[in-house]
Structure formats: structure tokens, C-alpha cells
Amino acid sequence: MALPILYSLRNCPYAMRARIAIFKSHQPVALRDVVLSNKPPEMILASPKATVPILVLNEESEIVTGAVSEADTKGKIIDESLDVMLWALHKSDPHDLLHHETPETLVQMLSFIAEFDVEFKRCLEAYKCAKRYHETNISECRAACEHYIKQLEARLAQHEFLTSSRESLLDIALLPFIRQFARIERQWYLQSPYPNLKKWLNSYLQSSMFTKVMAKHPLWLDSGEEVIFVGR
Template identity: 40%
Template sequence: MSQAAATLYSFRRCPYAMRARLALRYCAVTVDIVEVSLKAKPAQMLALSSKGTVPVLEVQGQVIDESLDIMRWALARHDPQDWLLRQDPAAQEAMAALISDNDQGFKHWLNRYKYPERHPQESMAHYRAQGELFLQRLERLLSERDYLLAEHMSLADAALVPFVRQFAHVDREWFAQAPYPRLQDWLRRILDSELFVAAMAKPS
């Protein structure tokens, strides 16, 4: 089993940090997690990455400060359940497109849905409806299998789940009755999984 001593600067509610933590835990990377106060970012983190945003991984003199890069670094070391779907080029292409659409499109509407007061140009309902277009796409994918692109978790599931979780938590009552039963079940299964619970445990 491949392991590496590493330090991850994280913020528990940040979806980017969350997906990095998921991948590091899945890949059995030994990591010291430093919880960052966004109001008082540690000098060590800022010295490593001038971006000043989490996650930042320092490992063996290497600094990786993009969540997807952290995930791919970890998966290149150890991927026991084939999260990268290495034998399926079409699924790999679909995975890249799905993650890009999440990060570039869905995240845009999620931010506005979460904080409509910061974006008064449109209503909260409008922003939710725009985000729902992506949820509908995920629901269709889950009608064919247990996870987004395979019968097991892949990088796509791990990369997207923190953002879907945030969207669901903006108005939990609405999400619970929304017409996305497969997506609701997918979200519940991942959030209740040993992997997610362990990845999100507070550092002792």
C-alpha cells in the first residue's frame, strides 16, 4: 500500500478541501490535516501557496494547491477500486467533462443560490432552477447505475459530492422532496460511507 507523510491545509466546509480529503483517505496517504481559519490563514500555508486558498498539500518538498491535482496525485499512487476508470477511455472523457461542468457551471449557480443577497440581480428560485439543470443530468446518469459513471465510486463521484451536498443543504426540506430520488440516495450513501465519515473526522 503506497503511503506518504504529508501536510494538508484544509477547511472542513470547503468543498474543494473536502474532495481532496476524500481522495487522500481513499488512497491511504498518511496526512497531517491543519484546519485553517479563513480569517487568520497560517503563515506556513501562505508561504507555500500565494493563492491563500485551501486545500494546499505539502508532501516531500512538493506543493500542490489545486484540489483536482491533489486527487490525481493521490490516485496515481494508489487506486485500489479504479476511481480513474483506467480501462474505459469513454468514461474517462465523460468524467473530465462532468467535473469541468461542475467546477465551471454548477459551482457558479451554487454560489448564487447559497448567497442570493450577494447577487440581487435574480431571485434565489432562479438560481436554484439553474443549478437544477445539473442535478437533472446527474439523476439521469444514476438511472443507469449506482454511481455516476460506473457501478462503483469514481473520481467523478468524489469530485462532485461535496458540491451537491452544499446545494442540498441550502434548503434541506426542499431537497428532500425534490424529484431526484436517485441523486438523494447517491448523496446519502456517500455521506454515510465509512470513507466519507473517516475523511471528514476532526483531527485529534
């Protein structure tokens, strides 16, 4: 039976978090690494948005979009990163990242992720641009990001992970964007007053999971070879 196909870009934070969830779920997919300057026609045909990640389901499977489940999805496309994460973890969640015993926790996590994806991401993009173009408002842009960073630091002061003492969907959904934040002004970040956040981020960046998720593969258009991507 054909595996689902995942179009991915190695350093895109949205594709990154989709790969992390798939890795954590132990669900195998056929990984097709691409670059957006040379998009495969098959990828554009699958989703006119043509932005990664795109998951093409080649078999009957269950798709989860937000809190809605839909059966008989042969040939269907999932082209939002959070929906890819939920698809994978609803298929298999050996680490209980969705906290199945407390459904209200998932609702809270999804709400926080939605807010973060819009508001923090907007501040993060402004911060990245201020650094790239040597703008004079970089401190203000950083401070706007810190409003959200402080919320995460407060959570991590209470427990090891963002939701509780156990890892959750919230951790892996936010991880790629906090990684980006930490890389914009590296020296400032290393001296910043966020010890719990730095410990949390380092534990991920130094993990074997992250090394495997971030492994570099030949571009699919160049090699024609699909990589079987699965957590172990």
C-alpha cells in the first residue's frame, strides 16, 4: 500500500513541526524535499497554495482538521502544518502528545497555538526584517517578541514542558519558531533572562530526534528518490 507523500522544505518552521509530529507518531511517509524556487509540478497540482508542508494521502486514512474528523480520505490533501500534525498524532500518539485523558487540554493547546501562529509570528517576522536590514527599531521588534517569550518562560518555570511535566503538541508546534527567535540575535539571546526557555530549547536542539528530523536529503526533483521518513 502506497505511503502518504510529504512535500517538505528542511528549514521551513511549518514543515519542521509537521516532520516532528510525524516522527513522534512513528507514521512512515515518503518524504520529498523541495526548494520553493523550483517547485515540482506534482506539488503544485496537489495543492495550488504550493507551500510546504503538503501531505498527499494515497490510501484510505483518517484526516483530522482541528477537532473535525473525516473518514475515507483516499487521495485527499492536507496542506496546513497543524493539520498534518493532528493527522499524524491521531493516527498514532505513543507519547500522548495530545493528552487524550484531558480533552480540554487539547482545546487549550490549539487555542494557544492559533494565537501564537498569528501574533508571535507577525512580531517574529518584523524582528527578522529589522535584523536583516539593519533597521533602527530592532529593540522594539525584539521587545514585541518578548511579550510572548515571557509567557513561555513563566510556563516553563512551573513545569518541564509548556503544558505540564509531560511533552505535548504545544511544545513541538512552537519549537521551530522559538528556534528562529533564538538565532536572530544570537549573543543577545545567550545573555537573555530566560533560563527555562533556553534549557527547554537546548534539550530539543541537542536531541537525537531533532538531528533525525533535520537530516539533509537530496532534493526530490534532482534525485527522483523518495526517502522513507519514520520515527524510531
